[in-house]
Amino acid sequence: MTVAEYRSLVADLVAAARRRDAAAAAAGQSYMDGRAAVERDVAAAAEAVEAASAAVATRELxxxxxxxxAERVWGDLRLLRGRRVGDLPAPAFSTHGDADAAELLQSAANRIVRAKRGDSIPGGVLVVLPLxxxxxxxxxxxVASGLFWLGLPLAWLFFILAPFAGLPLASRWVDHREGTRLDTGAVGLTVLGGMLAALGSALYLR
Known part of the structure; x- marks a missing residue:
């Protein structure tokens, strides 16, 4: 082996050793990077689990x-006179969209409180009911006069029911505005307004 060949062989060995060291360093760095990424993923997953657990605990509470x-409201409802209720019903899907359940229950509780106190309908509302x-x-x-004009006997039924036609709308309006039901006086005022209007319409259309 000549000196030149020997030197070439030594150079090749040195180059191979350097490549080995570089590959080992790259592999070590890749391992460390991968381990750090895994640790970050594990930490993020742990935080997500903790947040989900907290959310579940909050919802359960x-x-x-x-x-x-709901049990308190149902118990108060049982104490009202004229109310016969059984056991607390099972939860069901709400028909109030995204309304909060606690707010709906509080509204029901307020209605029960007003019913217990026997709150009367305000005078301003009573004035509107006859109208x-x-x-x-x-x-x-x-409508009844139109049926009369067409010669339909059903017109008499409409004339008889005309004084009471405002009761459903009045009931819904008072319930929405005051959170209570029509009492006897409110029903009488509504029907009285209907009777006068029906009588006036009948006299006018004669």
Whole structure:
């Protein structure tokens, strides 16, 4: 082996050793990077699990509070006179869209409190009820007159029902505005307005 060949062989060995060291360093760095990435993923997963657990615990606590509030409201409802209710019904899908269950229960509780106190309908609302009954009765009376004009005997039924036509609308309006039901006086005022309007319509259309 000549000196030149020996030197070439030594150079090749040195180059191979350098490539080996570089590959080992790259493999070590890749391992460290991969380990760090795995640790970050594990930490992120642990945080996600912790956040989900906290959210579940919060929802469970809110559900317990809603159930307790529902039991209180149902118990108060049983104490009202003229109310016969059985056991607390099972939860069902709400027909109020995205309304909060606690708010709906609080609204029901407020209605029960007003019913216990026997709150009367405000005077401003009572003034509107005869007008509401009169408007509804006038509309029904006009329909009845049209049926008379067509010679249909059903017109008599419409004339008889005209004074009471405003009761459904009045009931819904008072329930929405005051959270209570029509009492005897409110029903009488609504029907009185309807009777006067129906009588006036009948006299006018003669």
């Amino acid at each position: 809110a559900l317990v509070k809603v159930d307790q509030q 509401l009954g009169g408007v509804c009765a006038t509309i029904v009376a006009l």
